[in-house]
Amino acid sequence: MSDCLFCKIAAGEIPSEKLYEDELCCAFSDIDPQAPTHFLVIPKAHIPSAAEISPENSAAAAHILEVIAKVARDQGLESYRIVSNIGPQAGQSVPHLHFHVLAGRDMTWPPG
Numbered sequence: 693m694s695d696c697l698f699c700k701i702a703a704g705e706i707p708s709e710k711l712y713e714d715e716l717c718c719a720f721s722d723i724d725p726q727a728p729t730h731f732l733v734i735p736k737a738h739i740p741s742a743a744e745i746s747p748e749n750s751a752a753a754a755h756i757l758e759v760i761a762k763v764a765r766d767q768g769l770e771s772y773r774i775v776s777n778i779g780p781q782a783g784q785s786v787p788h789l790h791f792h793v794l795a796g797r798d799m800t801w802p803p804g
């Protein structure tokens with residue numbers, strides 16, 4: 693999608709601190725980290741949110757979970773949280789599917 697921030701980051705049109713990239717997805721540091729480790733993993737194809745995962749695009753979503761496990765392992769993370777916000781009430785501010793990966797501090801439950 694031409695005016696989507698994360699499509700532009702995936703295409704390299706907007707700079708980011710990339711941690712991992714392959715043909716289906718990329719991982720990059722969050723610009724406003726909420727924990728000592730905070731990165732995002734996104735599909736390169738535009739999917740508006742996790743609510744739009746379907747049989748046609750679920751392979752990319754499953755692949756992202758594998759990539760999260762690999763990047764977390766490579767970073768030596770033993771405990772971390774994966775979050776995907778859907779819609780404004782849940783706090784989604786960028787309408788392109790992304791998984792937050794947060795680590796390095798104590799987390800509370802339930803999340804705010």
Ligand code: AMP
Nearest residue numbers: 708721722723724777783784785786787
């Ligand atoms: P959400 O609010 O769940 O939609 O998450 C969007 C995330 O994108 C927030 O944590 C932002 O800090 C992050 N973000 C926004 N712009 C950028 C950017 N240019 N590079 C990296 N992260 C960004």
Ligand code: ZN
Nearest residue numbers: 696699738788
């Ligand atoms: Zn997009």
